[in-house]
Amino acid sequence: MSSADIPDIPVEARAGVHRGPLREGEWVRLTDTKGRRHNFELVAGKRFFSNKGHIDHDELIGREEGFTVTASTGGEYLVFRPLLSEFVVSMPRGAAVVYPKDAAQIVAMADIFPGASVVEAGVGSGALTCSLLRAVGPYGKVTSFERREEFAEVARKNVDQFFGTPAGETHPNWSLNLGDLQEELPRQQIRCDRLILDMLAPWECIDATADALYPGGMVCAYVATTTQLSRFVETVRAHGGFTEPQAWESLVRDWHVEGLAVRPGHKMIGHTAFLVTARKLAPGQRAPRKTRRPAPGAYGPDYTGPRPADMPAPEPVAEVLPEVGSDLD
Template identity: 55%
Template sequence: MSTTPESDPAASVTEGRGPVGVHMRKGPLQAGQRVQLTDRRGRPSTITLQRGGEWHTHQGVLRHDTLIGQPEGIVVANDADHQYQVLRPLLNDYVLSMPRGATVVYPKDSAQIVQIADVFPGAHVVEAGVGSGALSLSLLRAVGDQGTVHSYERREDFAEIARGNVEGFFGQRHPGWQVHVGDMQEQVPRIEAPGSVDRVVLDMLAPWECLDAVRRALAPGGVWVSYVATVTQLSRLAEAIRASGVFTEPEAHETMLRTWHLDGLAVRPDHRMVAHTGFLLSARRLADDQTPLQLKKREKQSEVTAEDMAAWMPEDAVWDEHTLKRRTVTGRKARKAATHARKIADAAREGDAVAPAEDAGRADHDPQGGGGREEQTP
């Protein structure tokens, strides 16, 4: 099963608006747009503007009409004189506050993926493991209106969440985005012509299972980047890529992000940081009938034996959410997130239509939770 959103007239770039989604990023604040309200304690809350809407907190009521039509970057007060700084959420803010089913690829990793894969305007990118659409947003921004991103996702409920989040961010369907529901290794040979894909980005539990599909679809010189959470996945994938004989030597790294506390002379690292989220492994496709160079390595006292490899990566290992200690997302939770994401997307596309009622509560800025608060919007 697959969807092809660009077949819908709504997928085209809106006449007079310029590049897709630019109307959501520039100009006065409008109904249907997301805004981030930050209080004096630095706590962000994200709401969707609607005409006649009100934002209720224990500190008072802020009427949406006081924001609609105003420039970005204003400071407003609610009826109890509590002040808020008003800005449109950046891509990072949007990703950390949007509805989700699966854990999102954290912004620091999305940025590295776009850079390492050298995703360029007009590129054709295949992505697998769509989740909540966080990485899709970064890839679509990188390929632009003339590029294409084909996203493959096994779960229909996750795909629906991703569709809502992407449309909510751009305010319309992206003309270059297609979502296909099903296994990548089965779908890609049927949909992608051999050698037609410029970049492949995988976020899945066992990416080595898709090696043949990637080898067939990726053009010579194309880049393959995989995002994995554990050392065992990283090792298994690296050895599979080496054994295939059609890619360059794989490279791996992780990115740690540490913010700093700035208060007069008290300048120091923050006590909390975004440390390990995942590993990125990259390799490039060689031309057909070419043999990768065997990189010269220092001689060692002891070499890794077949018995060592079998003990480290047994053939009968099960790579699933349970064995890798990954949080399993229930269908009920995914459906709830999909409904919320769809309401945000509908509000963004229709402008003055009734905006969604958003989940109340606060989540920390980490890969397992959201970023900032989603407050009740009656």
């Protein structure tokens, strides 16, 4: 099959990828023999420079991706269009990005489906936004909220870059808002199928989240620390309008495979964040009471966070003072 016979991905798919020959304005990813990677936009007449020499962009434009090119001083590079998972870990950052392993878990476990209406807070650098827009497809909608203007601007540029959005336009299925989710959801009267909370204190938004989600919808929180995890889970439980929260993390380890030398790799993507999901109940409904009781002391005197409705605070333990003149003096 010749290059002319390869059909491109329809623009209406909003996929952010192309088939066929590389074209001016697209981004490419060059990988050298040591695995070092370089991403840049193809511009006719420009040159890419590295310590291995230079490569003219015109040498790349018009060729099918997946080829090897040799720089002016002999260095070899493999040329492909960047995958989404490769793009997000190398794109400019304002805030920390949601890593591909977590974005994949969010899309799968929060059940982001084509045509879904998804709300995201905050937008960070736009990494998760790209995955959400891919998942909802051309008939869905992603509404993002970000408090900090500088982060929002970085995210906008990254999303536009990945999807190839023309200058002066934005992705037609994406709305980026500056503001606080807790205030903006009720003000804009937004209703949605899924709500993703990637923020410092997601428990502050539970009431607004419950009002915005359709019955059966899902909330998914992305939190970094165990204290955030505990506070969010217990706030969801205490609210009563959701199913029992499910919390987990994912760890990714690569493997070295060469003949009989098969062993775990030396590098591992360990803890990045905890994920928590829960489903919205119908109005006025409560989930059945758990039959398994909490561990002794789980909600003891030392616990000061939110409590489930059926878990009253324990009576304070009275301090016993020694009698005057006793042997304890």
